[in-house]
């Protein structure tokens with residue numbers, strides 16, 4: 001199936017042009033000039049995007065690369081058997097055969113709501129809001145923002161359930177989108193600052209695409225969150241855009257490692273578990289939409305411009321261990 005929907009291409013073009021002109025498209029402001037924030041430790045300067053290319057239709061060779069199982073689990077497809085059943089990568093990263101599933105079409109972008117389920121809630125706010133829940137809401141809103149301008153999107157999970165990093169990575173590399181963003185909210189700041197403490201990690205092995213994607217997402221998110229007027233944001237000293245390297249010289253974060261070959265970024269939008277004020281912001285629809293719009297704009301600018309992004313800092317020297325996302329003791333949910 002090549003160019004399955006001619007309408008799609010024109011919708012996409014219109015959407016991108018609308019974005020470039022700062023015109024509202026279905027209520028979404030994807031490309032309007034964003035505020036400039038030159039003060040504060042991040043030294044972020046957001047600039048109006050300049051469209052230099054449009055996004056073509058997704059190339060789909062008709063080979064099923066991922067499916068949604070009858071129980072709503074998204075899974076990478078390893079192979080399709082002669083009887084039509086699928087060999088898929090389960091949430092615990094095991095190969096499992098399922099008789100029936102709904103194919104996931106090829107997409108421009110894959111979004112990953114970080115963490116999931118009781119076994120991996122991520123950071124937890126003082127009022128009990130989990131990062132797993134919040135990341136899913138923001139990812140769904142980001143998907144809607146992108147789709148409104150003709151950018152097709154798949155999510156790695158659509159429910160609050162456990163999904164190993166290996167299974168997430170399998171979905172990403174299988175679908176091979178033009179961009180991949182893993183959406184998170186942070187914990188463990190070491191100070192506060194007057195500007196948002198947003199962090200975006202890129203892949204060690206991709207200093208061009210992954211780095212620019214991370215820089216553009218950072219630029220948009222910091223500019224968007226700054227409009228909330230919060231006076232004191234949670235921060236860690238190395239906030240900004242960076243790599244974090246493991247002992248072997250590869251990406252410390254498993255999701256970036258497992259997504260190797262696809263331009264990828266992991267964004268820690270803001271801190272969920274530090275102050276009541278910041279958590280209260282993250283409980284509002286308004287700020288969630290602000291985050292989603294910003295991530296979407298960053299992705300669209302990555303796909304349509306050569307803008308460099310900003311907020312780059314040196315490699316992270318964090319020592320705290322990341323937790324969750326492994327397959328040890330993992331119990332797969334019913335898949336059919």
Ligand SMILES: [Zn+2]
Nearest residue numbers: 114122184185
């Ligand atoms: Zn996280």
